[in-house]
Amino acid sequence: MNTPATLxxxxxxxxxxxxxxxxxxxxxxxxxxxQADPRPPVPHDEIAGRMEERLARWRQRQVA
Numbered sequence: 046m047n048t049p050a051t052l053x054x055x056x057x058x059x060x061x062x063x064x065x066x067x068x069x070x071x072x073x074x075x076x077x078x079x080q081a082d083p084r085p086p087v088p089h090d091e092i093a094g095r096m097e098e099r100l101a102r103w104r105q106r107q108v109a
Contacts, residue, residue, distance in 0.1 A: 059065040
């Protein structure tokens with residue numbers, strides 16, 4: 046059985062060529078899935094507002 050080639054940690058966040066290839070395939074599939082999504086995009090400001098609300102609720106629960 047061949048051992049996957051290791052990668053230089055300075056040049057890559059992955060330990061092996063196989064890990065890098067698997068991640069690249071996952072990213073490509075995820076991008077394809079998102080591009081095929083028929084829903085309209087949500088503006089950044091709306092998402093940021095939602096997150097602020099969530100964080101505020103979470104912080105209130107932490108204090109209580």
